[in-house]
Amino acid sequence: MLTRLLISNYQRFFKQINFVNREQFCRNHCNTMSKTALILAANGSEEMELVITGDVLRRAGIDVTIAGLEGSGPINCSRKVVIVPDKALTDVSSSEFDIVILPGGLGGAEAFASSSAVGELLRKQEAAGRWIGAICAAPIALKSHGIALKKRLTSWPGKESELIDSYAYQQERVVVDGKLITSRSPGTAFEFALAIIEQLLNKEKADEVGKPMLVNL
Amino acid sequence: MLTRLLISNYQRFFKQINFVNREQFCRNHCNTMSKTALILAANGSEEMELVITGDVLRRAGIDVTIAGLEGSGPINCSRKVVIVPDKALTDVSSSEFDIVILPGGLGGAEAFASSSAVGELLRKQEAAGRWIGAICAAPIALKSHGIALKKRLTSWPGKESELIDSYAYQQERVVVDGKLITSRSPGTAFEFALAIIEQLLNKEKADEVGKPMLVNL
Numbered sequence A, B: 001m002l003t004r005l006l007i008s009n010y011q012r013f014f015k016q017i018n019f020v021n022r023e024q025f026c027r028n029h030c031n032t033m034s035k036t037a038l039i040l041a042a043n044g045s046e047e048m049e050l051v052i053t054g055d056v057l058r059r060a061g062i063d064v065t066i067a068g069l070e071g072s073g074p075i076n077c078s079r080k081v082v083i084v085p086d087k088a089l090t091d092v093s094s095s096e097f098d099i100v101i102l103p104g105g106l107g108g109a110e111a112f113a114s115s116s117a118v119g120e121l122l123r124k125q126e127a128a129g130r131w132i133g134a135i136c137a138a139p140i141a142l143k144s145h146g147i148a149l150k151k152r153l154t155s156w157p158g159k160e161s162e163l164i165d166s167y168a169y170q171q172e173r174v175v176v177d178g179k180l181i182t183s184r185s186p187g188t189a190f191e192f193a194l195a196i197i198e199q200l201l202n203k204e205k206a207d208e209v210g211k212p213m214l215v216n217l
Helices: A002-016 A019-034 A047-059 A106-113 A116-127 A139-144 A157-163 A186-200 A203-213 B002-016 B019-033 B047-059 B106-113 B116-127 B139-144 B157-163 B186-200 B203-213
Strands: A036-041 A063-068 A082-084 A099-102 A131-135 A174-177 A180-183 B036-041 B063-068 B082-084 B099-102 B131-135 B174-177 B180-183
Touching: A036 A047, A036 A106, A047 A063, A047 A082, A047 A131, A047 A186, A047 A203, A047 B047, A099 A116, A099 A186, A106 A139, A116 A131, A116 A139, A131 A139, A131 A186, A139 A157, A174 A186, A180 A186, A186 A203, A186 B186, A186 B203, A203 B186, B036 B047, B036 B106, B047 B063, B047 B082, B047 B131, B047 B186, B047 B203, B099 B116, B099 B186, B106 B139, B116 B131, B116 B139, B131 B139, B131 B186, B139 B157, B174 B186, B180 B186, B186 B203
Parallel strands: A036 A063, A036 A099, A099 A131, A131 A180, B036 B063, B036 B099, B099 B131, B131 B180
Antiparallel strands: A082 B082, A174 A180, B174 B180
């Protein structure tokens, strides 16, 4: 008797949700919960670009893993902030992520560029048609591993000369081309993170996250 | 003979530096090296506000110490980024800093508000006529410890109702009143950090740091 009452209430509840509401619910919740992001981190990574991206994506409900290139121990970032990654890169190398993100910072970007593990991860990501993001100096690692060649891309202005022959170089603050999202510097990191949310989820979610943070767009 | 030649060249060099150049040199170098900032951190602190402030101030040459309220161990920030502070607050309680800065994040701000050590630190800072900075939810800790009462101040909009009776509440992105600098949210953290540089050093240094980061002002 109680079971039938519960089922009946349950059915009534779902009848009340029309298609628009269900779609909205899914866009806000179902969709959000299913997205995953891997952010790489290495000694010399730019802490603002790392932290802004991770924090803002988590505000959108994206499941973010910060993975240390050199292991799971503390990372000395470019301006001496010490960050402990969630995992070592070796712990997640067999996992799939909707997006793999490379923060800048010259030391970190050079470590990504010379790492065969990062090369393998990026090639697998590209071959599977999944997203790749890179900000500031990190696009040099894309070039080093032969990723997304000839695509429209931006970077820290100081790296333009290294990238201009291999890519359709842009000077916009955020550039999206296919499944590649790139950006320029710590001062564009909020826009980079919100663009990732817009691409992985939707514009409404990006606005929902961006507005309460009072981001100057 | 050689000694006299060296002295003569030395004197000629210093005669060539006019007053304006020496003043500029001092503003860019001497002044910068002498400034110190203490940034408090606690479990629940907002990692973007903590990291943006620390990183940007370090770019200006300010000697920044991140001090953990609960000790020198790793801090679990509001969006699960783990940061290792430079020191425990107890290690620096007898030191003097040009500015003491409180990042937001509700959990962290509430910990600052209920900590007698933070209260003592802030009262000592205010009594000595030195700078205090607070962003987002952190101004509730100023109120809790009776700091800068009736001054012009801003905060995370959600905390306006708690502060409006004790302060001349403002809705600007950054507010400076006397030796108090306050701001609103992660999206205003770059402006907060650059305002601190402008007040502790000068506008030229703030521009020199802000422009290459491509901060959207």
